[in-house]
Amino acid sequence: MISKVFSLSLMGIDGFVVEVEVDLNGGLPSINMVGLPDTVVKESKERVKSAIKNSGFKMEPARITINFAPADLKKEGPHLDLAIAVGILSCMNEINYKNTLGSAFIGELSLNGEIRGVRGVLPMVLEARKNFKKIFIPQENWGEVDFIEDISIYPVSNLNEVVDILNNNLEPSLIPVKNNNTDVNYDFDFSEVKGQKFVKRAVEIAASGGHNILMIGPPGSGKTMIAQRIPTILPELTIDEAIEVTKIYSIAGLLKEKGKLLLTPPFRNPHHTVSFASFIGGGSNPTPGEVSLAHNGVLFLDEFPEFRRDVIESLRQPLEDGSVLISRVKGKINYPARIMLVASMNPCPCGYFGSPYRQCHCSENQIRSYFNRISGPILDRIDVQISVEPINYEDLNGKKEEESSIEIRKRVIKARKIQIERFKEDGIYVNAQMKNKHINKYCIFSKAASKVLENAFKNLKLSSRGYTKILKVSRTIADLDGSEIINEDHVAEAVQYRILDNKIYR
Amino acid sequence: MDKEKFLKLWFLNLPIKDELKIKLLTRGLELDKIYEMNRRDWMDLGLNICEADEVLHVKNREKEIYNQVKFLIDNELTLILFNDDEYPAKLKNIYDPPAGLFIKGNILDYTNTLAVVGSRKATNYGLTVAYKFSREISKYGIKIVSGLAKGIDTAAHLGCLDADGVTAGVLGSGFKFIYPISNKEVINRIALKGAVLTEFLPDEKPYPQNFPRRNRIISGLADFVLVVEATDRSGSLITARLALEQGKDVFAVPGNIFSLNSVGTNNLIKDGAKLVSNIEDILLEYGISLKNNMHSGYNELELTIINILKIGAITIEELLERIDVETNDVLRAIGKLECNGIIKRAFGNYITLKE
Known part of the structure; x- marks a missing residue:
């Protein structure tokens, strides 16, 4: 008997439906897989076999053929395990096959039948919404999709639970996630930055107009401190933006500890030794890079000229188009990358040019060549360029109340609203574009x-x-x-x- | 015409001391007579036989010298010898004057001149002083002489050029090897109203030993020498010493005692150089009095800023601390002053008065 069970897989930041067909034949017992599975998928036969056995079912000796359709798209990842197990169990009449219709299954099995969390659940569920009534996902991933409506989501933690639900037509038992989404909390606040009024004003303007910003200043002038606080004055993400961001994080497998919809603008600060592929995205199965992880948020590049030349130059496309197109043998993938670039650098190789407290030892030529590491086209795309002064002691020790991030954010939001209203028909959002x-x-x-x-x-x-x-x-x-x-x-x-x-x- | 240039260049190419060349020129001998001189005649002038042969040998380098003639014509360079009327009278009085000068630009009279010299690796402070002093002083008709090096020298030339003044630059190499090459454009600008000169043949490279030699011409052409910034071993101190030897007064701009770039100038002041802190100090020596120009037509905030800046450069953050007004209002006032050319931004967030 053939059973056909549905699952999903990923292509770029979007999911697509995968049909898992299972057939039991006579012959020597074995499991064969066809339909472009990658290594991780092929290995799943061992996990599935053990999981079924250890969940208390009898694995009948048979020659099992598993086909994945569409056959021309590469399937990868361990999340197909659950669909395969369900397929085999319904062939063996352990599961009522009719009840599996209209459902999709996502999950990695462990040998004892537990279901583990996987990457990319959010985009897969979003895609599943179009085709299915029910979807089974790992309990671990529940947080990232709990807001999705129009589909019944069954967060499950082991194979027996799945069988139970399918055979008895149970309702999903939804444990509400500890939800502190409504209130955005940051560890940092602009009120901790003493003095630096000029820089703060520049940052406020940059945040309001979505302008990229370059801060030039000697070591210890507080460039990093300021950059870290920029997300705290950006408006919260709209639900659509949040979904986009969460999708990217879901694919990159970075949601595990957070496990919920990301409502705050992301902040990424890759070290300057970052490789080209991890910066812009890549790999033989392309994964999103730092520019995409900073989508709808802030990409902070500390010590800008120290980044590799090709890495700096690769910023051209995302800064211009708001996305990156990655072409690899296995496909072309367009990852969104609409970022606010925040770069910081020293004024010269030794760092003290223009500092009132230290003598600079660099020659004019050294300074010029230091700046020439950043090409004109990149500088063209940085609207706000300021110099940051070292903070003096009185400022650090000052008792003066500094403005909090919330105050600044209110003004930023007001300015953003004006822009959105103005550019309604132009397909852009902020002045910088x-x-x-x-x-x-x-x-x-x-x-x-x-x-x-x-x-x-x-x-x-x-x-x-x-x-x-x-x-x-x-x-x-x-x-x-x-x-x-x-x-x-x-x-x-x-x-x-x-x-x-x-x-x-x- | 070419014959004359050829003879002049041939003469300058001779491997003999400038002192001897000048002796020959002042004797009133025509160059073609000198060209005809034989070994005996040269030996009578005190050369030994090898040296005399070497001198005669230069005649065989005719092709090379014609190339030099062509270079002079192509680049519109003027060549003047010690006995020419155009030769700067001031240089005739110094020790070891050059026998000839290659000039790009104009023949100047070198009255009312000030040499502005200083470090190549200058600080922002030094560059600002050099630029500002040169610009202001040249408005009073004083010509600025400097050495076309990076740093202070270039700032001094530019200051003078921006005030539409006359400036002279002395190179430490031949015209074929302009150093630093980044000053090529500056040189072209100087040549429009002023002059760029060198004693070196066009093929001479910028050897290190050329620069101290060049300095005697800088101080020689000037009435006074202003040292803006110098480390304790700077070449600018050579210029200052040469100026003293030539009987000229040296001015020095004081600096931060911790700044390496001001050690030399502060020492000069200790040794008796005149301390110069504004252009009036300099103009006084020329017997010129300061014109009066006041700032008017600014609002209260802008005047407050101008008054604070009169004391000296200040960073924007310091200014914001000092004035208890909304940040963006202060920034806007600064912006307007900057757009109107009253103040300027320098590196490290400093703002200074332009005037």
Whole structure:
């Protein structure tokens, strides 16, 4: 007798349905698998056999053929175990086959019949919603999908439980997850950063307009401290954004300890020795890289020029398109990567150029070549470039109350709302994504502002790319002020965030 | 015409001391007469037989010298010898003057000149001082002489150029090997109104020993020498010493006592160089009085900022601490002042007054 059981597998960040057909034949007892299973799937026959036996069922000696369809797509991962076991058990009449119809099964079996958590449950359940009424998932993964409606989800912890539910048509027993999703909590807060008003203001502007930001400062000036706190002032993710982010984390297998929908913007800070493949995504079965893990959040690159050249250059596509296309023999996969890039670097190789407290020993050439490690096209995409000063003792010790992240976030959210409203029909979300046509349409200047711009052009020797950056940033500053027209104040402030036009570096 | 250039170049190519060349030139001998001189005549001038042969041997290098002539013409370089009218009178008075000078740009009269010299590895402070002083001083018609090296020298030239002033740069190499190459554009700008000069033949490379020699021309062309930043072993101190030997006053800009780049200048002041902290100190020596220009037409906040900056450069964070006004208002005031060219941003978040 043939049984046909459904499961799912992953292609990029989306799931697809896999049919698992099981047939028992006469002949020498063995299990054969066809339909492009990879090694992990092939190994599952041993796990399935033991799991069935140790769950108290008798494994009849038979020649078992298992087929995976569609046959032309590679199936990988141990999550097909459960579907195979259910298929075999229904062939052996341990399970009422009719009851398996309309259900999908995801889960890895251990030898004693327990069901282990797997990667990628969220995208698979999202896909299953379209085709099935019920889905069985490992108990461990319940947290990441508990918000999904339109499908009955059965979190299960062992094979016997599955058999029980199927034979007796039980309702799922849902244990509510410890849910603290509603209140976003961070370990950090901007109120811990003393002084640094200029930097904080720059960060607020960058967060409001989604601008990438580069911080240049000597060691110990607090660049990392500030960067870590940037997610705390970003708006919470919308449910769609959260699903996108959680999907990526689910595929990368990074949800295990968190095990729930990620509502806060992610923050990633890969070390500068990061390899090309782990940064942008890759591997023979492509997995998402750091840029995708930072999707809808912050990618922080500390010591920016120390990153490998190809890694820095690979940022071009994600910064431009908000996604990365990874082509490998086994397929082309598009991972989303809409990030806010936060980069930090020292002002020179020794780190103390421009510091009031230490002498810098670098020659002009050394400094220039240090900066040349970051190419023009990348710098073009960083709208806010500031220099960070070392903090002095009075600031550190100050009793002054600093503004908390929540206060700043309120302003950021307000500015973001204005932008979303404005760009409704343009398919972009924030000022940083504006192209020339948007700039012409939305950057309307008062007369006085045009005068300031003209003077700036003359006196500061602005390049045309510096000019565009000032336009974008002044648009964001105006949004923070709730002003539709950009006035001279906004332009004058925007001029402050372009340290790299400084002669020494170009 | 080419014949004359050829003879001049042939003469400068001779492997004899500049002192002897100048002796020959001041005797009133025509160059073609010198060209015809035989071994005996040279030996009468005190050369030994080998040296005289070497001198005569230069005639065989005709092709090389014609190439040099072509280079002069192609690059519009002027060549003047010690006995030419265009030769700077000031240089005639120094010890060991050059026998000839290659000049790109204009023939200047070198009255009212100030040499601005200093470290190649300069700090932001030094660069700002050099730039600012040169720019302001050149507005009073004083010509800036410097050495076209990186750091202070370049800042001094640029300051003068930005004020549309006249500046002269002295190279430590021939025109074929401009060093540092990054100054090529600066040189072209200088040549428009000022002059770039060198005593070295076009094929001379920038050997280290050329630079101390060049310094005597810098100090020789100047009325006074201003040392902006120097470490305790800096080449700028050689220029200062040469200036003293030539009977010229040396000015020095004081610096932070912990800054290595100011050790040399602070020592100069200890040894009696005039301490210079504003351009008035310099103008006084030329007998020029300061023009009066006040800031007007700014609002209260902007005036507060200007007044704070009058005391010296300050970082933005310090300024924000000092003024109890909303951060973005202060940033906007700074922005406006910057756009209007009143203040400027320097590295490390510093802002300073431009004037």
